[in-house]
Structures are given as structure tokens and as C-alpha cells.
Amino acid sequence: MSEVWQGYLRQDGRKGIRNVVAVAYLVECAHFVASKITAKFPDQEVHLIGFPGCFPNDYSQRMMEQLCTHPNVGAVLLVSLGCESFNRAKLAKVIADSGRPVETLVIQKAGGSAATIAKGCAFVSDAMAQLATVPRVEMAVSDLIVGTICGGSDGTSGISGNPAAGRAFDQLVAKGARCIFEETGELIGCEDVMAERAVTPELGEELRRAITKAAQYYDVLGVGSFAAGNATGGLTTIEEKSLGAYVKSGDSPISGIIKPGDVPPKTGLYLMDVVPDGDVRFGFPNISDNAEIVEMIASGAHLTLFVTGRGSVVGSALSPVIKICANPDTYRALEGDMDINAGAIIEGMRSLDEVASDIVDAICSTAAGQATASEALGHQEFILTYKSFEPIGPACLPAR
Amino acid sequence: MSTDAAKLILLNEADNVLVAMGPIGPGVVTLPDGRSVEMPAQVTLGHKIAATAISEGALIVKYGMPIGVATQDIAAGAHVHVHNVASRYTATNYRVEDSGVAYE
Structure with missing residues (x-):
């Protein structure tokens, strides 16, 4: 068994073994919309994560920041309802600062469920095209x-x-x-x-x-x-x-x-x-x-x-x-x-x-x-x- | 060595319980050290029997470490489990009907 392989090199220098687009809901109220987006990409590296709570919590904020900048993650779509407490701007900044493509869709501003799903799918398609060119690196x-x-x-x-x-x-x-x-x-x-x-x-x-x-x-x-x-x-x-x-x-x-x-x-x-x-x-x-x-x-x-x-x-x-x-x-x-x-x-x-x-x-x-x-x-x-x-x-x- | 002995293992020399590597008992079985004991009931894979008589209040020792306290006298060969052992930390949560204890 070879103990060396080709991984994925992120702009922040971390090396991943998978090349995933994460779709993250920031409150349970956005979970369904986010899951409809991931469901459009079956058997592809598009994964659903999220935090269900409406009220602020330092732990879950930090967990989401770490998960969205994990070396296996190449790009992130954030799906917010709009009125929840989660600090979506801070999360988006942490992801952007790591060099990963990120988009935030706020359902209340994007025109509702159907419009958010359509916009989200467009982002994921673009992100997958970008991730296809992520540099490989020996690990x-x-x-x-x-x-x-x-x-x-x-x-x-x-x-x-x-x-x-x-x-x-x-x-x-x-x-x-x-x-x-x-x-x-x-x-x-x-x-x-x-x-x-x-x-x-x-x-x-x-x-x-x-x-x-x-x-x-x-x-x-x-x-x-x-x-x-x-x-x-x-x-x-x-x-x-x-x-x-x-x-x-x-x-x-x-x-x-x-x-x-x-x-x-x-x-x-x-x-x-x-x-x-x-x-x-x-x-x-x-x-x-x-x-x-x-x-x-x-x-x-x-x-x-x-x-x-x-x-x-x-x-x-x-x-x-x-x-x-x-x-x-x-x-x-x-x-x-x-x-x-x-x-x-x-x-x-x-x-x-x-x-x-x-x-x-x-x-x-x-x-x-x-x-x-x-x-x-x-x-x-x-x-x-x-x-x-x-x-x-x-x-x-x-x-x- | 009989096939019985192969089905019961002593994980550490300090242990007073043996672990079943498959269903075994009831009846007379041979232990890894050659002694014979009467098992009053069958035990299944992963369950424990007393290697020697264990008195109420004595520590149950597995992996060479205490895993709890006997809540009653336990005869050599008897099933050692939730019905006759208590944790020294937090009580064990289990369903009586599928805890694997046969009423002996």
C-alpha cells in the first residue's frame, strides 16, 4: 500500500483528501432549502451541514468556522433565513479569508425558497467547476x-x-x-x-x-x-x-x-x-x-x-x-x-x-x-x- | 483442552471474570486453567462469567482493572452483569428484557 498520494492544496496551505462543496444552513428554518440544493447534486461531493439553533452560541459559531475551512472543503454556500442570530457575516469573512469561494444566500432577501434554491444550485455548479482545477499536492x-x-x-x-x-x-x-x-x-x-x-x-x-x-x-x-x-x-x-x-x-x-x-x-x-x-x-x-x-x-x-x-x-x-x-x-x-x-x-x-x-x-x-x-x-x-x-x-x- | 475452554478467555491474570467468545453454557464447562465450573445459564458473545466465587461488595476485575462492585454473592460460573454488579461512578442504563440476563 502506497503511503503517499495526491491531495488537494487549499489557498491557506492546508491539504485535504476530499474536494467538497459544503452547503450550510444557519438555522433549522433554512435546513429544507439547503437540503433541496444538495439534493440536486446526488452522488457528487456536495455535502449538507448546518446549525439548527436560532439563538447565539460561541461554540457553534466556532465549530461552523472550523468546519467550513476544513481542508477537505473547497467552497461553501451559506443559507440563512435572515432573522436568526447566527453571525453569517463573520462566518462568510472567515471562509473568504481562507481563500475559499463563498456565497451567502438569505432566503428573506433572495425571493423565498424557490429563488434561493435556484441561486444556490447556480453557485454550487460554478463552485464545482472551480474545484475541478484545485492544485493537487503530494500528501x-x-x-x-x-x-x-x-x-x-x-x-x-x-x-x-x-x-x-x-x-x-x-x-x-x-x-x-x-x-x-x-x-x-x-x-x-x-x-x-x-x-x-x-x-x-x-x-x-x-x-x-x-x-x-x-x-x-x-x-x-x-x-x-x-x-x-x-x-x-x-x-x-x-x-x-x-x-x-x-x-x-x-x-x-x-x-x-x-x-x-x-x-x-x-x-x-x-x-x-x-x-x-x-x-x-x-x-x-x-x-x-x-x-x-x-x-x-x-x-x-x-x-x-x-x-x-x-x-x-x-x-x-x-x-x-x-x-x-x-x-x-x-x-x-x-x-x-x-x-x-x-x-x-x-x-x-x-x-x-x-x-x-x-x-x-x-x-x-x-x-x-x-x-x-x-x-x-x-x-x-x-x-x-x-x-x-x-x-x-x-x-x-x-x-x- | 476442550472446546469450552476456547470459548472463555481471561484478559488479564488479575481478573476474576472470563469473557465468552461465543454462546456457552448452561452446564459444566472447562475454564482456561483446566478447572470445571457449573454455569447455571447460557451467556453469549462478549458477556462475562465469574472465574471464582465473588463475595458481595468485592470488586469485579476485568482488563486487570476494577469495573464495578458485586451487589450480591456470585458463584463461580455464574453470569456477571447488570443484575449483580454496580458501577462505582454512574448507574447503568439498560432494558431488563434485552440485557442478556437469563433468570437463574
Whole structure:
């Protein structure tokens, strides 16, 4: 498997592995119109993203800025109703300053739904013609940011899929990639072992603080990051789920903590702290796996590894998702939705190292343009909801 | 080694539970260390059984780490799950009817 490929060079210098036109609604009231525009370009790289809320939120503003200037995104159409609070002018300026073509359509000024759809389609057609001439650039594993999440976990996840993903992460970090693992609510009980891996004692303390914050947050909610299906699959407690999830971070030293939208500054392994700061205000930290994938992408992930036991079928807008199935029975049932059969480890057919190498090969071929299972099926899930964060402290990125 | 032993794995030497690699039980099964235990009910892929008798209040250890506390005495060979283990952090959310627990 070649570990070098041709990516897409953006004017801001970032290198992408996809060449997407993003159509972004800025309030739920503009969602339908935006979706009608993307629907005119089936099976093309035109993806729908957006924020549904009408009221201002710094987190979602920053997330949309990071998503719209993601290296996989080449051009952006913003679709606004007109009276929502979202700061569309600021978002458009950030996109324009990055060198990407951007157009804002305000439905109330553009003549309503039909006129906005027509204008939007015209912009997307022009943007796709421009993106066809984006300069190509050589990329290698050292240019990649890779996220990992797990969802629909069961008793096999921590034995096959997650440790194989962890070994793949070790290989990626050794090759110079930036790797992100997450879901502090699913690392509860792992704080001591994790803190020992921090590159400085101060970072170790920050890691502990992040897990304590998550435990307190979920305590207020009264429910852990644990779905009924996790128990069906043999997981008994959040600690057990956490230990299984933790191993997908591999064995590399932990170089820092980031929050959603922060881009890891250099090679290494980073924990994303996804639990909001301050009082419990907007409900669950991440209402579904898709919200976690979106946060990975906002932090620059070119692609995301998704380890599943029960059998998630999702993909994502903007960046490919590589699905690693931990459970051999689930793999047989949902083979068309899966990229990697880590269930073969359970059945004694493959070793952890062999599956880790399969994962690294899949990352390289996906980065070179091959569609993942979810991309081929047309999956483009996206969800963004209200949250609030304080910026990270100085101890969180010791090597910056 | 019987086929039973291949279906139950010990993930860490410190563990007091074994993980099923496929459906196993009920009845007498052979553990990886050669001992035999009576499994009162079947467990399925990814579920756990007690490797030894576990007393109420003792820690359940998997991956060499505590994953919760026994809420009742658990016999060697019995299913270890939501019906006899509690989290030390937040309570587990599950549906009784599909938690995989057979009433023993």
C-alpha cells in the first residue's frame, strides 16, 4: 500500500483528501432549502451541514468556522433565513479569508425558497467547476489528522476493534500523524492510567481534571454515556465500557488535551475534552456518535476511525469514516456497511497486529480517494447542537 | 483442552471474570486453567462469567482493572452483569428484557 498520494492544496496551505462543496444552513428554518440544493447534486461531493439553533452560541459559531475551512472543503454556500442570530457575516469573512469561494444566500432577501434554491444550485455548479482545477499536492501519513471514536460498543469492542485501532494509532503517530481520541465521559475509571502517559505532570493533572469534570457532569444528568444496547452486548458498567474504549488510544505518550475545534499543533496523540465547561446547561455533551464525529472534523480530522460492536452504519459529511467492526456476528449481518473485520480477531482468524495493519492500509487508500463503505452508500450524517467551552489552559499543550 | 475452554478467555491474570467468545453454557464447562465450573445459564458473545466465587461488595476485575462492585454473592460460573454488579461512578442504563440476563 502506497503511503503517499495526491491531495488537494487549499489557498491557506492546508491539504485535504476530499474536494467538497459544503452547503450550510444557519438555522433549522433554512435546513429544507439547503437540503433541496444538495439534493440536486446526488452522488457528487456536495455535502449538507448546518446549525439548527436560532439563538447565539460561541461554540457553534466556532465549530461552523472550523468546519467550513476544513481542508477537505473547497467552497461553501451559506443559507440563512435572515432573522436568526447566527453571525453569517463573520462566518462568510472567515471562509473568504481562507481563500475559499463563498456565497451567502438569505432566503428573506433572495425571493423565498424557490429563488434561493435556484441561486444556490447556480453557485454550487460554478463552485464545482472551480474545484475541478484545485492544485493537487503530494500528501503522506505525516500530513494527516486522524480521529477515533467508538459507538454501539459491546463486550467485543474492548477485545478486538479498540485495541486494533490503538495499535494502528501507534503506527500513525510513529509515522508523524496527529491522532485524536475522545469522549471523556467514556474514560471514567481510566484517569490514573491515562495520567501516567502524559508528557508532563501538569498535563497529567489536566487529564484527571477532564475526567472528573465528565463524571460530575454525567452525575448531574443522572445517566452515564451508556446506552441500553451496550448492556445487551455484555457491557455492565461505565467503567467497563471506558476501559474497552480507552485502549483505542494505543500506547503512545499523550501530547495534549484539545477541545472541539482546536487543531492539534504537531505530531502526537491528543485527548479531545468533549464535556462542556461550567454548569450543566444544554443537555447531553454529545447526543449521538455523529456529534462526536463532527467535533473530530472541526478539529481538522481528515478521516475518523469508528469502532463498533453492535453495528453502527453511519458515515459523515465532509470527511470519510472508516468503520471497524469488533463483533464477528455483527460483521456477517452488516458486512456492506463495514470497512474492517476486527471480529476475525475474536474468531482467531487474524491477529491484532494484522488488523492494525489493515486499518493503516485502509487509511492510506481512503486518503488516496477510495470510497469507504459509508461513502459508497451515500451516508452524510451531520449534527451540531448547543455547547459551551472555556479555552484550554496553558498546561494542556506543553509542546506547542 | 476442550472446546469450552476456547470459548472463555481471561484478559488479564488479575481478573476474576472470563469473557465468552461465543454462546456457552448452561452446564459444566472447562475454564482456561483446566478447572470445571457449573454455569447455571447460557451467556453469549462478549458477556462475562465469574472465574471464582465473588463475595458481595468485592470488586469485579476485568482488563486487570476494577469495573464495578458485586451487589450480591456470585458463584463461580455464574453470569456477571447488570443484575449483580454496580458501577462505582454512574448507574447503568439498560432494558431488563434485552440485557442478556437469563433468570437463574
